[in-house]
Amino acid sequence: MKCQSSLMKNSIKQILEDRFNREIVLERPRSKEFGHFATPVAFSMAKELRKSPMVIAEDLAKELDGVPQFAKVEPVKGYINLHLSEEFLNSHADEALLSEDNFGRGDKNERVLLEFVSANPTGPLHIGHARGAIYGDTLLRLGRHLGYKIDAEYYINDAGRQIDLLGLSLYYAGSVHIVGRYMAEPEEYYRGDYIIDLAKEAHSELSDDIFSEKDREDNISKLSSWGKEMMMEEIKSNLFKVGIEFDLFVSEKSLYTKWNDSLKELKKLGGIFEQDDKLWLKSTEHGDEKDRVVVRENGVPTYLAGDIIYHHNKFERDYDKYINIWGADHHGYIKRVESAIEFLGYSSQRLEVLLTQMVSLLKNGQPYKMSKRAGNFILMRDVVEEVGSDAIRFTFASKRPDISLEFDLSDLTKEDSSNPIYYINYAHARIHSLLSKSSFSQSEIMQSRIADIDLEQKELLFNALRLPEVIEEAFNHRETQKLTEYLHSLASSYHSFYNNTPVVGVENEKSLLKLSLVVANSIKTALKIMGIEAKNRM
């Protein structure tokens, strides 16, 4: 049998649509007795045909007699339940095993610019940043698997007050803690151990008198730019430890030279007006609550100006689609950025802003407040060191981004069976161990045909083969938890199978091993997309 697509669902849908000549809704039934797929199409036809759904379903089912993809077609209470044939499943199994970890690889060719993390280089990443980072990276991997040409970009906020504040904080910490000179406490500055550590480093790396009062402003500015570089290195290394790498880094500071160009473009379409000696973006024209200042009366552009230049720059690079992952506290910016994009002459439809909600932490059941200014925050680096990249990746990927997350640190540091990553790896390791016990070679197994399997085993096979659909669904809906849910349920089905079915030495050994191989391949592939390597042994 020729199989046109690795998506079983699509090929089945196509068959039905060709037969019935209408749009078909295909769903996965809740219970496995209802088959692998089902369609409620008879319900929607009931009105126009003025017959009961039951009768219609029976008629339609008869029309599907003899279609080789189906082992059984059953009308039940108006639904048409479809049971796939072994032949159909075998052809997909072969494809899966031949593609290895390219199973479900797509050929979408859209160019996408995915911007995420973009944390200010004024401190190391904390646990809150980790969520956006892991969510973004998982989407990136999903999209790339489907063939999208995606560039991962980090926007560096290396201009403005935050950076000045970093320099001042280092200067203050150095003055007080290193040279031991009194200095009035600044009104606002970054605290935390990392500032003191960094100040020490500055003292030895830059110069001995970097904290001296002579040339104070000059010293602070040196500390700013040096500190920023150091923090960017720190951030990159934090990310690298969980397998995240960016293709592009764009500096806000370097873009500022383009402000006049952007301003000119905005004016061209009437996006700018002057009032009270300030320049305003007429963002209300595109649905914002109020117009926004882009240049203050002292001539200094606002933060929004930076975002405008940046998005201007993005759109000049001409991707098909732009995805931004922002913390939910920035949601107010969506309208104004979209508005600027429209005034620049582009369609804001090409921009999609995804928000990740806050992560709030408990420590032994008590709320744990994080504040970068106060310096009490939980570093991503520390958590990764404690629980490992795999666990933190799985945890964040398994939650929808739009719920605000609350978890206890002590839960995350647990390393017991409640950790799904163990559960899933264990299934994979078991399969690997079965293969080494068997006297059949891998190629013998792959050349065999899966046959004489019972309903439960068929369901397991079907689940393993669903991976391409899951990947597409997860990416299309930007919901990474689909993948983790899938992995868990696949591992669970396999453990169940393993516990009640001997494999090595039974008559149907090759068949069952091939089934296991398909499962292992899907687990391995899905984990790889999550930035996790499947274990053969634990």
Add this chain to the structure above:
RNA sequence: GCGUCUGUAGUUCAACUGGAUAGAACGACGGACUUCGGAUCCGUAGGUUAGGGGUUCGAUUCCUCUCAGGCGUGCCA
């Protein structure tokens, strides 16, 4: 107040974006191979899907109102 996200089992979360009897994990309780890895499996208990109204063959999902919570509501970044 306005904008926005959320509200599902004791807890943390799912539910194929409108489909059949709302599912997992943790926790609790009770069980299972002298045999391929017991980090596993099987079972039990636990629900007015925050609440009311609406749309339709059908609603956790869509609309609307109410209630509760997070975030935002700088010419900070």
